[in-house]
Every structure is written in structure tokens, then in C-alpha cells.
Amino acid sequence: MSATTTQKIDPKGVTLWERHYPGPDLISTRTFGFWLYMLTDAMVYAALFASLGVLSHVVNLAGGPPPAAIIDPVYAYGETITLFLSVLAYGYSMVALKSGSRGGVIGAMLVSMLLGVVFLGIAATDIGHLFSRGIIPETSGFLSIFFTILIYHALHILVGIVWMLVMIAQIARDGFTANVVYRLINLRLFWHFQAVIWVFVFTFVYLQGMVA
Amino acid sequence: MLVHLQGPWTPLLGRLTLQQIPYQNPILLGTFIFVAILGVIILVATTRYGKWGYVWREWLTTVDHKKIGIMYCLVGLVMLFRGFIDALMIRTQQAIAVGPKSPGFLGAVHGYLTPFHVGQIFTAHGLIMIVFAATPLLVGIMNIIVPLQIGARDMAYPYLNALGLWLTTAGAALVMLSLFIGNFAHGGWYGFVPYFELPYSPGVGVDYWLWAFQLSVLGTTLGSINLIATIVKMRAPGMTWMRMPIFTWASLSANLIALTSFPVLMVALALLGMDRYLGTHFYTAGMGGNLMLYNDLFWVWGHPEVYFLILPAFGMMSEIIPTFSEKTLFGYATMVIASFAIGGVSWGVWLHHFFTMAAAPSVNSFYSVSTMLVGIPTGVKVFNWIFTMYRGRVRYELPMMWALLALFLLLVGGMTGMMNAFASSDYMWHNGVFVVAHFHMMVLLIAASVFGAVEYWFPKVFGFKLEQKWGKWFFWFMVLGTGWVFVPMFILGIAGMTRRLDYIPYTQWAPYLHVMLVGMAFYVVAVGFFVAHLYVSLRDREKNRVGADAWGTTRNLEWMTHSPVPAYNFAFIPHVNARDEWAWRKEHGLAELHAGDYEDIHMPKNTGVPLFLGIFSMGLAFALVWRIWWLALLCLALIVALIIIRSFDRDTDTTIPAQEVDRVERAARDGVTENGPASDLLGDPVVATSSIRSESGGMGGKSSAAQPAWAPMDR
Numbered sequence: 001m002s003a004t005t006t007q008k009i010d011p012k013g014v015t016l017w018e019r020h021y022p023g024p025d026l027i028s029t030r031t032f033g034f035w036l037y038m039l040t041d042a043m044v045y046a047a048l049f050a051s052l053g054v055l056s057h058v059v060n061l062a063g064g065p066p067p068a069a070i071i072d073p074v075y076a077y078g079e080t081i082t083l084f085l086s087v088l089a090y091g092y093s094m095v096a097l098k099s100g101s102r103g104g105v106i107g108a109m110l111v112s113m114l115l116g117v118v119f120l121g122i123a124a125t126d127i128g129h130l131f132s133r134g135i136i137p138e139t140s141g142f143l144s145i146f147f148t149i150l151i152y153h154a155l156h157i158l159v160g161i162v163w164m165l166v167m168i169a170q171i172a173r174d175g176f177t178a179n180v181v182y183r184l185i186n187l188r189l190f191w192h193f194q195a196v197i198w199v200f201v202f203t204f205v206y207l208q209g210m211v212a
Numbered sequence: 213m214l215v216h217l218q219g220p221w222t223p224l225l226g227r228l229t230l231q232q233i234p235y236q237n238p239i240l241l242g243t244f245i246f247v248a249i250l251g252v253i254i255l256v257a258t259t260r261y262g263k264w265g266y267v268w269r270e271w272l273t274t275v276d277h278k279k280i281g282i283m284y285c286l287v288g289l290v291m292l293f294r295g296f297i298d299a300l301m302i303r304t305q306q307a308i309a310v311g312p313k314s315p316g317f318l319g320a321v322h323g324y325l326t327p328f329h330v331g332q333i334f335t336a337h338g339l340i341m342i343v344f345a346a347t348p349l350l351v352g353i354m355n356i357i358v359p360l361q362i363g364a365r366d367m368a369y370p371y372l373n374a375l376g377l378w379l380t381t382a383g384a385a386l387v388m389l390s391l392f393i394g395n396f397a398h399g400g401w402y403g404f405v406p407y408f409e410l411p412y413s414p415g416v417g418v419d420y421w422l423w424a425f426q427l428s429v430l431g432t433t434l435g436s437i438n439l440i441a442t443i444v445k446m447r448a449p450g451m452t453w454m455r456m457p458i459f460t461w462a463s464l465s466a467n468l469i470a471l472t473s474f475p476v477l478m479v480a481l482a483l484l485g486m487d488r489y490l491g492t493h494f495y496t497a498g499m500g501g502n503l504m505l506y507n508d509l510f511w512v513w514g515h516p517e518v519y520f521l522i523l524p525a526f527g528m529m530s531e532i533i534p535t536f537s538e539k540t541l542f543g544y545a546t547m548v549i550a551s552f553a554i555g556g557v558s559w560g561v562w563l564h565h566f567f568t569m570a571a572a573p574s575v576n577s578f579y580s581v582s583t584m585l586v587g588i589p590t591g592v593k594v595f596n597w598i599f600t601m602y603r604g605r606v607r608y609e610l611p612m613m614w615a616l617l618a619l620f621l622l623l624v625g626g627m628t629g630m631m632n633a634f635a636s637s638d639y640m641w642h643n644g645v646f647v648v649a650h651f652h653m654m655v656l657l658i659a660a661s662v663f664g665a666v667e668y669w670f671p672k673v674f675g676f677k678l679e680q681k682w683g684k685w686f687f688w689f690m691v692l693g694t695g696w697v698f699v700p701m702f703i704l705g706i707a708g709m710t711r712r713l714d715y716i717p718y719t720q721w722a723p724y725l726h727v728m729l730v731g732m733a734f735y736v737v738a739v740g741f742f743v744a745h746l747y748v749s750l751r752d753r754e755k756n757r758v759g760a761d762a763w764g765t766t767r768n769l770e771w772m773t774h775s776p777v778p779a780y781n782f783a784f785i786p787h788v789n790a791r792d793e794w795a796w797r798k799e800h801g802l803a804e805l806h807a808g809d810y811e812d813i814h815m816p817k818n819t820g821v822p823l824f825l826g827i828f829s830m831g832l833a834f835a836l837v838w839r840i841w842w843l844a845l846l847c848l849a850l851i852v853a854l855i856i857i858r859s860f861d862r863d864t865d866t867t868i869p870a871q872e873v874d875r876v877e878r879a880a881r882d883g884v885t886e887n888g889p890a891s892d893l894l895g896d897p898v899v900a901t902s903s904i905r906s907e908s909g910g911m912g913g914k915s916s917a918a919q920p921a922w923a924p925m926d927r
Contacts, residue, residue, distance in 0.1 A: 009800040015450075016797070017784040017807040023814075024445045029368050033441040036471060040433055043475035047509055051483065051494070054505050062493065062500030137492045138213075141500025144492035148483070166856055174862070183859070 030182040031189070038193050041156075045197055048149050049204050055141045056212060064140035067209030075126035076206040079119055080198065083157075086115035087195045094188055102175060105184070106168050112191070113164040116157050123154045146205065153201055156194050163187055215410060215491040217839070226840035227416065232394045237329075238318065244392050273818040275370035276779055277359050278673060280377050284352025285666070287381050291344040292659075294388070296739065298337035300732055303697070305330060307729040311719035322715045330714035331398030332417065336387065338401025339421065342521070343428050344384045346655060349662050350524045351380075351435050354463045356673055358439060360770035361457045363448025363788065365781050368441035370816040371864075372434055378826025379431030383424040386833055390420040394837070397421035400712065402514060403484065405495035405506040410488045416837050418488065423833035426481050429474050430829075436470035439463055448769070450788035454548075457768045457792075458541060461548050462527025465555040469520045473559075477513035480506060489836075504569070511562035519558040522654065523551055525661035526593055529615045531768070532668050533597050536612035537604030538765045540792055543596040550589035550596075557586050567635045568642045576635040583633035590626060594619065609763070610683045614664030617691060618657045625653030628702065646705020649698045656694055663690075671762035675776040676753040682745040689738035696731025700724040761803075767795040774880040780813045780868055783877050810873040817866040821858045825851060 054060075056067065089112035096104025127150060130136075137147040167187060170180050221227055234240045258264055271279060308314060309323030317324040325333065359367055367373045390396040394416040399407045401421075408418050443464045447456070483494040484506065493499040495506040534541040541547065563571065563579040597619060606612070628650040632638055641647060671677045704724050709716070716725065749756070761771045771794050773782050784807040790796035797803045828847045835843035 009802065011802055011805055014789055014802070015787040016789075016802060016805055018449050018787050019784070019807075020811070021449065021785040023365070023785075024368075029441060029445045032445055033369060033372075033437055036437040036440055040437070040471060040475040043472055044479055047476045047479035047512070051479070051505055051509070054502055054508075055494070055500065060500035060502060062498070064500070136213075137486075137490065141493040141496075141502060144483075144486070144494050144500075148486065148492070162852075162856075166859060170860065173860075177862075179862075 026178050027182045027185065031185055034186040034189055038189060041193070042197075044152075045200065048145065048152065049200065052145045052149060052204060055145045056209075060141035062140040062142075064143055065135060067142070067146070067205075067212050070130055070135055070143075070146075071206055071209045072126065072129070073206060073210065075122055075129075076202055078122045079126075080202055082115050082119045082122065083195050083198050086112045086119065087192055089115060090188060090191050094184070097176065097181070097184060100176065102171055106171055109164050109168055113161055113168075116161045116164070120154060120157055120161070123150065123157075127151070146209075149201060149205055153194070153197060156190075156197075160187070160191050160194060163190070213490055215489060218414065221839065223842070224840075226835070226838040228393070228838045228840070232416075233392065234395070239325075239329075240391060247388075247392075268820075269818065272823050273820045275366070275374050275816045275818055275822075277367045277370065277373060278356050278777055280373050281352040281354075281356030282673065284348045284355060284377055284380070287377075287384055288345050288347075288349035288352060291340050291348070291384055291387075293739075295337050295340040295345050296735070298333045298340065300736070301325065301333050302330070302337065303725075303729055303732045305714060306716060307722075307725045309714065310716045310722040310725060312717075314715075325714065327714045328395075328398055331712075332396040334712050335397045335399065335401050335417075335421065336390075339397075339425065340384075340387060341655065342401070342517070343425065344380070344387060346521050346658055346662075347428070347432060348380055348384075350466075350521060350658070351376075351432065353528070353662065353665050353669065354439055354467075354524055355435075357669060357770060358460050358463050359442060359446065360672070360773070360777065360781060361460050361768050362443060362446060362451060363769050363782060363786050364442060364446035365785070365813070366816060367438050368445055369438050371819060371822060371858075373438050374819070374822035375825055376431040376435040376438065378822050379434070379829055380428050382826045382830035382833065383427035383431065385830055386420060386424040386427065386837075389834070390417070390424075394420065402510055403506075405484065405503045406497045406501070408484060408488075409496055419837040422481055422485055422488070423836055426478065426485075427829055427833055429478050429481070432470055433474040433478070436467040436474070439467045440471060443467075448785050448788050451793075452788075454545070455788055455791045455793070458530040458544065458547055459524070459527035459768075462523045462530065462551050465551040466520050466523035466527075469516045469523070469555050469558055473513045473516035473520070476509055477517075480509035480513065483509075507566055507569070508562070511565045512559075514565065515562040516555075516558040518651075518654065519554055521658050523554060525618065525658040526551065528661040528665040528668070529597060529618055530593075532611045532615040532664050533600050534604075535668070535763055535766050536607045536609060536615075537601045538607070539600055539604040540767070540795070541596065542599035542602075543592070544791065546592050547596055550592045553589035554586060557582060557589070561586065564633065564635075564638070567638045573635075580633055580635045584630060587626060587630055590622070594622065594626075607765075609667075610678070610680055610687065611664045611668035611763075613684070613687055614660045614667060617687070618660040618664065621653050621657040621660060621694070625650055625657060628653065641705050641708075643710055644705045645701050645709045645711050648711050649701035649705055652698055652701075656698075660690075663687075668763075669770075671756075671758045672770055672775050672777065674753075675758065675774075676749070676756040677758055677762060678745065678749040679752055679756060682741050682748050686738050686741035686745050689734050689741055693731045693734035693738055696734055697728045698731075700727045700731075761794070761798075767792040769793055772797075774877075778876050778880065780815060780873065783807070783810055783813075783873050810870045810877065812870050813868040813873060815866055815868055817864055819858075819861075819864070821854060825854060828854070 058066075089108050093105045093108035093112060096108055127147065135143065137144045164187065167180070167183060170183070174180050217227070219227065220229060235244075258267060271283065274280065305323040305325045309316075309320075314322045316322050320326045320329075355367070355373065359365070387396070397403065397408070397413070397417040397420065399413065399418075403418070403421065407413060443456075443460055483492075486492045487494050487496060487501075493501040495501050495503050497503070530541055530547060560582040561579060563575060564583045567576050567579070628646070632641075632647060632650055667678055667683065701724075704721060707721065709718075709721060716722075758775055760774055762775060769786060769788070770777075772786060786793065794803075797805075828850045832844055832847035832851065835841070835847060
């Protein structure tokens with residue numbers, strides 16, 4: 001703005017107030033905030049992976065088993081397949097949302113949820129197997145961060161499963177209201193985000209651990 | 213999996229026993245009696261005047277961003293007072309405990325505080341001042357002002373906003389609780405590992421520190437999501453990025469820092485917690501732990517954090533200085549770029565916190581240079597403020613005085629910061645009081661900006677100005693205290709005094725420590741004037757009522773709506789035509805034009821859920837501190853259940869009917885016209901000295917004060 005503009009402006013020629021202003025769109029505002037939340041969670045994972053990088057040094061094994069000795073790629077492979085199928089099922093639920101089919105959304109979400117449960121089952125088997133061999137987080141600095149990353153990711157899956165249960169109940173009760181739809185979209189972001197993070201877990205924890 | 217603890221533990225109360233209540237310490241006993249009496253007075257008064265319903269409906273359950281902001285500021289103010297008392301105790305202890313012949317009182321060998329007690333005090337002072345005083349004050353002001361500046365009716369997520377407040381309050385309450393039950397951490401506010409590990413600090417102090425910190429981190433992260441989304445999504449039509457007020461820009465860059473750095477702290481603290489509770493080995497001295505990992509993770513947050521604090525302070529200065537120079541801000545675009553440059557560089561400087569920890573010279577050089585780089589955008593800002601004042605009509609009202617003090621402190625703190633940035637000289641005074649004096653210059657800059665901002669925006673939020681006389685006494689005693697405390701501290705730092713001392717072996721330092729004590733006396737007097745300032749302002753509030761444009765030369769959207777601001781902020785959302793929209797309207801004679809014919813306004817409904825989430829979080833933290841597992845599980849289950857139940861609530865909105873809006877708007881106008889001094893402001897919003905006043909005289913100069921020239925206009 002130039003400071004010299006003191007000429008009179010015709011009040012009828014300018015808009016001073018917004019009539020019937022609807023405000024920002026609810027769904028896009030909520031979704032934007034959820035992207036920001038995911039950025040914070042990505043920073044948490046970044047810090048955890050950085051810690052893994054630091055604590056993977058041979059000093060941090062403290063006489064405990066090295067990564068290559070404890071990693072069983074079969075479990076991780078099974079988890080990968082299950083999680084990606086679950087994300088695919090969630091994608092179908094979003095397709096059903098576009099056509100407005102309550103049954104379709106709930107059905108596909110149930111499949112997605114069950115696959116999430118299977119994922120948790122495999123993860124629990126993997127971790128339980130290690131625990132039964134006496135390989136626990138308290139053994140060494142490396143194992144502390146190893147289990148922390150796996151369990152933190154599994155906790156997210158658990159939250160997603162509970163969230164899906166809640167959404168199924170809300171779809172059944174309310175149908176596709178704005179509140180339900182924005183939550184479904186945010187849950188989609190959340191669920192895909194877990195799969196993306198799993199790619200990093202698979203790469204940094206499993207693959208890198210095996211070649212280390 | 214849980215770590216086996218030494219000492220008594222019961223399933224019902226965990227580690228909590230009667231011996232944990234320090235009634236034998238006269239200082240804590242006195243504090244407890246003071247707090248208890250204060251609490252009883254407040255409770256009795258609230259009951260007596262039948263205000264519980266009011267407090268519940270209007271404050272505890274509110275989702276109004278202005279009220280949440282006010283409560284944030286109140287929390288910050290209470291904790292500022294607490295942190296100040298801590299500072300007073302550190303300074304008096306150090307002034308007494310000099311040399312082997314110094315006397316001892318209250319069971320201490322030197323001074324009146326035992327080393328363990330001093331440790332708790334400086335740890336609490338650091339944590340409180342940064343996390344529970346400065347942060348809530350700044351977040352509170354951002355909370356109030358940012359939605360008003362961008363022409364929004366509320367924050368993007370009002371419910372989340374309240375949750376952020378109550379989580380922060382829960383953290384602050386936990387710190388206060390540690391005074392009377394158990395003890396607090398005693399090894400510095402940023403937690404030395406492995407000293408903070410269970411074998412070396414087996415008490416509950418570190419756990420209090422850990423969970424209070426963690427709660428506030430959670431609250432601030434949620435708040436930053438909210439503020440960023442508000443600024444990006446909720447701006448009024450016509451407000452392009454380059455028309456955004458500079459305080460909003462500063463808030464945006466500060467909250468981007470918070471959004472990206474606070475989660476890292478969350479990890480740093482969570483891993484330490486796992487070490488203490490589950491026996492993992494992230495930072496332990498043996499068993500594969502790495503203590504530098506903690507330092508790195510902590511300062512990856514810790515250094516960006518100081519810019520998170522200082523950028524809003526810069527934003528406040530950038531609002532105050534143009535208003536009281538009666539000019540537009542010089543170099544708007546460079547100001548925006550500088551804010552983001554500071555935010556960006558903040559990520560590349562954390563390692564300068566451990567120049568002396570045997571990093572390679574190349575690493576030290578990198579961090580040395582990047583630290584100095586911060587000076588460039590900061591320098592740009594300083595020159596912009598100076599050029600704003602140059603050939604302006606500078607009015608030395610209280611907000612401006614505080615802003616100028618902040619500018620001066622920025623110069624002193626910035627220059628000494630450059631001295632610290634040289635890794636070579638940093639070897640001499642690392643962990644010394646020179647560094648302490650430097651960062652106190654910087655945080656006092658923040659405090660000065662906050663006091664200025666409170667003076668500046670107070671009439672907007674409460675509808676009356678703070679009186680000036682006692683405020684000026686407060687200001688000058690703050691200046692005196694700052695000089696007398698921190699100039700000797702710089703000298704002592706160069707002389708080699710290290711920080712966190714409970715006993716000073718060198719008697720030749722005594723004169724400086726006594727001079728600093730004089731400075732503390734000035735600060736105490738300043739606190740007295742501050743209370744008088746508030747009291748007199750409240751008493752004379754009817755005399756000091758103001759209209760919308762309290763200072764006459766304000767420039768942004770927030771000054772277009774009434775003071776105090778109605779619940780819905782703007783009866784109609786303003787359309788933004790220019791940067792400094794309000795100044796533009798005044799300049800072109802459009803200031804008196806109001807839109808009539810009001811419409812219903814949709815607003816979020818009050819809810820008690822965030823308050824209860826805060827209470828349960830505090831219960832969870834308290835249970836974890838004392839390892840009362842059943843209570844922790846119960847609180848966790850309640851939190852999860854409450855979040856789920858709330859998501860099923862369909863009745864979250866309310867509508868303010870058009871008649872109500874009309875009534876409030878009329879009352880606000882009439883209320884102003886009935887009052888003497890303020891009526892001038894409505895009829896003639898720009899005072900005669902203003903350079904902005906346009907020749908057209910279009911802002912109602914001809915209309916009489918009793919009959920404001922506002923007409924329903926449909927534009």
C-alpha cells in the first residue's frame with residue numbers, strides 16, 4: 001500500500017463486508033489439520049529412526065544379539081502383505097463412500113479392520129517369539145529401540161482398529177454426515193500413513209538389520 | 213518388565229507415603245499455608261457470591277478462543293510469579309553462601325538452602341519460566357489475537373484449543389503439586405543423562421519433571437496444529453498472504469517450528485521415561501545406552517524452541533512500533549522473510565549447546581557459523597523497526613516503552629549471543645553465568661514484548677485501558693532490576709563463575725553477588741508496582757473505557773470490532789482490501805461504515821470434555837509419578853472412553869440468533885457513546901495528532917458523538 005493514497009474512495013465501489021459468508025469448508029479444514037498432525041507423527045518416527053541409526057553401532061549391542069541374528073523376514077513379509085491388503089480394502093471402502101453405499105463402506109472397513117487384527121497377531125507372534133528366547137528390550141540399547149519402533153507402530157495399528165470400530169458405529173447411526181465423512185477421510189490418511197511408515201520400518205529395521 | 217524399585221511400595225498408594233510430605237521444611241510449610249489460605253479464599257468467595265455457575269459456563273467449559281487465551285495468560289502469570297520466587301531464592305542463597313566462613317541457616321551448611329533444595333529450585337525455575345510462563349503467555353496472546361487479526365470467528369478447532377489449554381494447565385499444576393507432595397527434579401531443567409536415570413535419581417522428582425514437561429509438550433503441539441490451520445484456512449476473504457498482519461506471520465513461523473520440533477522432545481522424554489520405568493537402555497551409562505543421543509534429541513527441540521518463543525515476541529514489537537510511530541511498518545516483505553529465515557536456521561544450530569563435548573572442529577565450525585547466521589535476519593528486523601520509527605511521530609506510551617526496551621535487550625542479548633557463537637571462546641565460558649546472562653537478556657526481551665503486548669491489546673480484550681502512572685513505575689523498576697542483576701552476571705561469567713552453584717568458593721565475587729541482590733530488590737518493587745498497576749486499572753476501569761480503536765492509530769482488523777470483543781468477533785466478516793486494512797479504511801473515510809441487518813451466526817458450543825481430559829491426564833501423570841498402576845490404568849481408560857464418547861456427540865454447535873447479534877452490536881455502540889472519553893473515539897476514531905487522518909474527514913468527523921453516523925449498508 002502506498003502511503004500517499006489519500007484520494008477519496010467511493011464507498012459504493014468497494015466491498016467492506018462479506019454478506020452470507022459461509023466460512024471455510026468444514027471437511028477441508030479438518031483434513032488439513034490432520035495432515036499437520038501426521039507431520040508431527042512423522043517427526044516422532046524420524047526421531048525414532050535416527051535413534052535406531054545411533055543405537056545400531058556394535059557398542060550398543062552390549063553383548064546382546066545383533067540385528068541379523070534376531071530378524072525373521074518371514075514375519076515382516078507377512079505383516080507387509082497383510083497391511084497393504086488392509087489399505088487396499090480401506091481404499092474400496094472409500095470407493096463405496098463415493099457411491100454413498102453404507103453397506104459397502106462398512107463391509108470393506110470390516111475387512112480392513114480384520115486384516116489389521118491379523119497384522120497385530122503376526123507382530124505379537126514375532127515379538128512373543130523373541131521374548132520367549134529371552135531377547136527383550138532390557139537386553140541392550142539396540143534392542144530397546146528395535147522393540148520401541150515395532151511396538152509404537154503396532155500401537156498405531158491398534159488405534160486405527162478402534163477408530164474403525166467407532167466409525168462403523170457412527171456410519172450405522174448417522175449415515176454420511178459431514179462429521180462422519182471428514183473422520184472417514186482422516187482415517188484413510190491415518191491408515192495409509194501407517195502403511196507408508198511400515199515401508200520405513202521394513203527398510204530400516206528389517207532389511208538394513210539383516211545386511212548389517 | 214517394570215523396573216524393580218528400592219524402598220516401600222503398596223498397590224493402593226504406590227510409592228506415596230506420609231513421609232513424602234515435606235512438612236518439616238519451614239519454607240515449604242509457609243508456602244503451603246499461603247497457597248491453602250489463598251485457595252480457601254477463592255473457593256469461599258466463589259461460593260459466597262454464587263459464581264460457580266458463571267465460572268463453569270463462561271470459563272471452565274468455554275471454547276471461545278479469547279477466553280482460552282485469557283486463561284492461558286493467567287496460567288502464565290501465576291507461573292511467572294512462581295518462577296520469580298525461585299529466582300529470588302537462588303539469588304539470596306548465592307549472596308549469602310560466599311566463602312567458607314559464610315553462615316548457614318535452616319540446616320544448610322552455607323546459606324539457608326541445602327544443595328538438594330537449590331537443585332530443585334534452579335531446575336524448577338528453568339522449566340517453569342520457559343515452558344509454563346513464557347509459552348502460555350505467548351500462546352495465550354496468539355490465541356486471542358490471531359483469529360481477530362485474520363478476521364475469523366474462532367480458531368479452526370475450538371475443542372482442540374480448549375484441550376491444549378487444559379493439558380498445559382495440568383502440567384503446570386503438576387509442577388506446583390511437587391512442592392507439597394514429594395520433590396522436584398534437581399539436575400537442571402533440561403535433564404542431564406545419565407544423571408536423570410533411575411539409579412542416580414531414584415526419587416520422584418525426575419518423574420514429576422518428566423510428566424509435567426510431557427503434558428505441556430502435548431498441549432503446545434496441539435495448539436500449534438490449531439494455530440497453523442487457523443491461519444491457513446480461516447483468513448477473511450481478500451486477505452492474501454501478503455496482506456496478513458505481521459504478528460500473524462510471526463505466529464505462523466513460530467508454530468511451524470513448534471509443530472516440527474516438539475514431537476522430537478516428546479520422543480526424547482518418552483525414551484527417558486522408558487529407561488526409568490521399563491529398564492530399557494537408551495541413555496544409560498552402560499548396556500548399550502548413548503547419552504549423547506539424549507542431548508541431541510533434546511536440543512533438536514531445545515534450540516528451535518527459543519525461536520518459537522522469540523518470533524511471536526518479534527511479531528508483537530512489529531505491531532506496537534508502527535502503531536506508536538503512526539506509520540506503516542517499514543520493510544513488510546523483508547520482515548516476513550526474516551521471520552522464516554530465523555525459523556529455518558533454528559533447525560541447524562542445536563549442537564552449539566555442546567561445543568565443549570568433544571565434537572570434531574569441523575562440526576563445531578558448522579554450528580558456529582550457522583549460529584552467527586541467525587544474526588542476519590534478526591539484524592534485518594532491528595533495522596526495519598528503527599526505520600519504522602524514523603520520521604514517524606513516535607508516542608512514548610507504555611506499550612511503546614516496552615517495545616523499545618525489548619529492542620534494547622535484543623541488541624545486548626544478540627551481541628553477547630554472537631560472542632557465544634564462537635566455539636573457541638565458548639570453551640572459556642561454557643556452562644558459565646555469562647551464557648546465563650545472555651539468555652536472560654533474550655527471555656527478558658520476550659517478557660518485555662509480552663508486557664508491551666498486554667498493555668497494547670488489553671483494551672481490545674477487556675474494553676478499558678490500563679492506567680499509565682503505576683505502569684511506568686513498574687517499567688522503570690524492571691529496567692533497573694535487569695541492569696543491576698545481569699550486568700554483574702556478565703562480569704562474573706567472564707571471571708569464570710559457573711552456573712547452578714549453591715555455594716560460591718571465591719569471596720572476591722561477593723560484591724557482584726550483593727549488587728545482584730540489589731537488582732532483585734528492584735524486581736521485587738517492580739512486582740509491587742505491577743500489582744498496584746493492575747489494581748488501579750481495575751478500580752478505574754469505567755474512567756478508562758475505550759471504543760474499538762483504543763490507541764487511535766492502530767492498523768489491523770482486530771481494531772475494527774468492539775472492545776471488548778463480542779463472542780462472535782465480527783458481526784459480519786470484513787472483506788480485506790489492503791494490507792493494514794483498518795488504517796486503509798480510516799485513511800479513505802470508510803471507518804464509520806457498518807453493515808447492518810444482521811444474520812444468525814453459527815458457533816461451537818461449550819463443552820466440559822476438554823477440562824475432564826485435562827483432569828484425567830493430570831491424574832494419569834500423578835499416578836505414573838508415584839507408580840500407582842491402578843489409577844494410571846483407570847485414568848487412561850477414562851481418557852480413551854471420553855474421546856470416543858465425545859465423537860458420538862451430534863450436538864456440538866449453537867446458533868446466535870440475528871436479534872441477539874443486533875442487541876449486542878447496539879449495546880456496544882450505545883455503551884461507548886454514553887461514556888465521556890470514549891465517545892470521542894467513536895465519533896472521531898483518529899486522534900488529532902494522527903498523521904493517518906485523511907483530509908476527506910470521512911470517518912465521521914462532522915457527525916456528533918451522541919449520534920454516531922452508522923447506517924445499515926449492504927456492501
